[in-house]
Amino acid sequence: MSKKPLDYSLNTPLGRSRFSFSNFLKDIPLFFFILVVLFFGFLMLYSASGQSEEMVIRQMIYALIGLIMMLVVAQLQPRSYKLIFMHLFWVGIALLLYVLFFPGKGFTTNRWIDLGLLTFQPSETIRLILPLAIASFLTRKETQPSVKDWGAVFLGIFLCFFLIVKQPDLGTALLVSIAGFLPVFLSGFPLSFIFLSTIVLISLYPLYWSSLKEYQQERILTLFNPDSDPLGAGWNIAQSKMAIGSGGYLGKGYLEGTQSQLDFIPESHSDFIFAVIAEELGLLGIAFLLFLYLFILYRIFYISFNAETEFNRLVSTSIGFIFLIYIIVNISMVIGILPVVGVPLPLVSQGGTSLVVHLMAFGFVLSMKRRQTW
Numbered sequence: 001m002s003k004k005p006l007d008y009s010l011n012t013p014l015g016r017s018r019f020s021f022s023n024f025l026k027d028i029p030l031f032f033f034i035l036v037v038l039f040f041g042f043l044m045l046y047s048a049s050g051q052s053e054e055m056v057i058r059q060m061i062y063a064l065i066g067l068i069m070m071l072v073v074a075q076l077q078p079r080s081y082k083l084i085f086m087h088l089f090w091v092g093i094a095l096l097l098y099v100l101f102f103p104g105k106g107f108t109t110n111r112w113i114d115l116g117l118l119t120f121q122p123s124e125t126i127r128l129i130l131p132l133a134i135a136s137f138l139t140r141k142e143t144q145p146s147v148k149d150w151g152a153v154f155l156g157i158f159l160c161f162f163l164i165v166k167q168p169d170l171g172t173a174l175l176v177s178i179a180g181f182l183p184v185f186l187s188g189f190p191l192s193f194i195f196l197s198t199i200v201l202i203s204l205y206p207l208y209w210s211s212l213k214e215y216q217q218e219r220i221l222t223l224f225n226p227d228s229d230p231l232g233a234g235w236n237i238a239q240s241k242m243a244i245g246s247g248g249y250l251g252k253g254y255l256e257g258t259q260s261q262l263d264f265i266p267e268s269h270s271d272f273i274f275a276v277i278a279e280e281l282g283l284l285g286i287a288f289l290l291f292l293y294l295f296i297l298y299r300i301f302y303i304s305f306n307a308e309t310e311f312n313r314l315v316s317t318s319i320g321f322i323f324l325i326y327i328i329v330n331i332s333m334v335i336g337i338l339p340v341v342g343v344p345l346p347l348v349s350q351g352g353t354s355l356v357v358h359l360m361a362f363g364f365v366l367s368m369k370r371r372q373t374w
Contacts (some may be wrong), residue, residue, distance in 0.1 A: 026074050026366035030299040034347070034362060037292045041348035047255050048276040048350075049269040055350060062352035066359030072255060073363030080313055082136050089133035089156065094124035096163040121353040123164045123172045125213050127179050127322070130160055133363070135183040135314035145187070153184060171329075171341025178325060182318040187310075238337045239264045240275035244335065251282030269350045271342060274334045289348070293327055300362075303369045312368040319361045329344050 025031045042063075043057055049055040099113055099122050113120040134153055138145050147154075157180035162172035185194065241260035246252070257264050257279040265272050277285050297320055304316035323346055330345045332338040344351045346358050 001152050003350065014073055016332065019108065024071070024075070027029070027303065027368045028298060030296060030303075030362070033295050033299070034359070037289075037296070037318075037347045040289065040292070042271055042293055043254070044277055044280075044348060045350055047257070047280060048260055048273050050261070050263070051255070052269075053105055055269065058352070059350055059355070062081055062355045063359070066356040067316045070359040070366070073360060074366035076268055076367050078309070078315075078364075078368055085132040085136045085139070088129050092122065092129040092181075093159065093163070094299055096126060096160070098122070100163065100166060113118050115165065119352065123167065123173065123176065124168060124353040124357045126160055126164075127172070128159070128319075129352050130176060131318040131322070132181050135187075135311055135318065138187045139309075139311040150184075150189065157181065159331035169342065171343055174341075175322075175325065175329065175343065179318065179322050182321050186314050186317055207360045236266050236340050239266065240272050240290040240334050241336060243275040243279040247279040247282040247285075249283045249286055251280045254280055254340070256280060270344055271330065271340075272334055272348065273349050274331055274345050277348075295344075296322055300365050307368055318363045319365055322361070323358065330348075 028211070045262065048055050097115070102113075111177070113122065135154070138149065157177055160180065161177045164176055189280065236325055239259055241355050243257065243265055246259065247257075255261065257276060260276040260279055265275050268276050274286075277289060281288075300316060300320035300323070304313055304320060307313040307316055326343060326346045329338060329341065329343045330349075333340055333343065340346045344354050347355065
């Protein structure tokens with residue numbers, strides 16, 4: 001009886017199983033640095049929250065959910081979910097409408113949906129859905145988008161902006177709009193129209209100003225004159241600057257910050273956690289965190305530049321720029337360059353929905369990575 005020879009395919013090396021850990025993670029360096037930033041965030045959140053183990057455990061639960069979703073999404077083929085996002089856009093709109101009429105109990109603004117043990121912020125979800133839906137819509141045909149297509153895209157961006165502003169959450173509304181415009185800009189929309197649109201928006205500034213709430217106007221005015229109300233609207237920036245300046249090069253030591261541990265810094269566990277890092281770990285700690293961020297961005301844009309399709313390029317590049325914009329806006333807010341807005345520091349600040357959305361976004365980037373050496 002003759003034995004049938006073993007059949008080894010070219011894609012299955014001799015002596016190895018079909019499962020490859022590197023293929024499962026898609027990009028080991030990117031995955032590793034994401035884990036390092038998450039662990040760094042847990043440590044700083046423990047300090048910034050007044051050693052609250054409950055808050056850190058809750059953040060870990062969100063991180064675990066986000067990592068699982070990231071790895072699941074990373075196994076998908078982009079063509080399998082490309083068309084789905086145009087329909088998910090309407091799901092996101094429905095969630096924004098729901099939170100306006102049925103907000104979570106115990107919240108002062110209509111931003112969250114209470115799920116019992118966890119809370120859910122639809123505006124953070126639409127930040128990921130909108131650019132993916134626009135990229136899918138603009139690349140559904142091989143021809144260049146028509147004027148009608150551009151009009152539909154701008155209408156969708158405005159609709160998201162309007163619904164989020166009504167919550168009210170002007171900062172997130174602006175960031176969601178930027179996230180929506182990124183694939184528009186990257187897909188070749190004429191720069192002349194962008195320039196003219198910018199001029200029109202600036203000319204309508206008086207209309208925007210009159211529509212802002214009083215506390216939003218105070219935040220903008222405080223940006224230009226922080227000393228005008230040091231015990232009121234200028235308190236956040238004054239305390240964060242004091243904490244950052246007192247940290248020096250090496251910081252005061254972990255859990256040894258005075259401004260953070262004595263609760264002088266408002267929202268130190270979320271929007272102003274960068275000030276806690278600067279005070280306790282100093283310039284060295286800030287440089288370490290920025291290095292981690294830069295490497296993550298490098299890997300995202302590397303994957304983007306080697307993308308196989310226009311849809312992959314638009315999505316991965318947009319996600320990279322959104323991540324970068326969140327970092328810049330948060331740090332600029334904490335050091336007093338921008339007005340105070342509710343923008344968390346990615347992967348570090350307390351905030352479950354934002355954390356899960358960022359990790360899911362990384363999953364989409366990983367799913368677009370071709371098998372290649374790094």
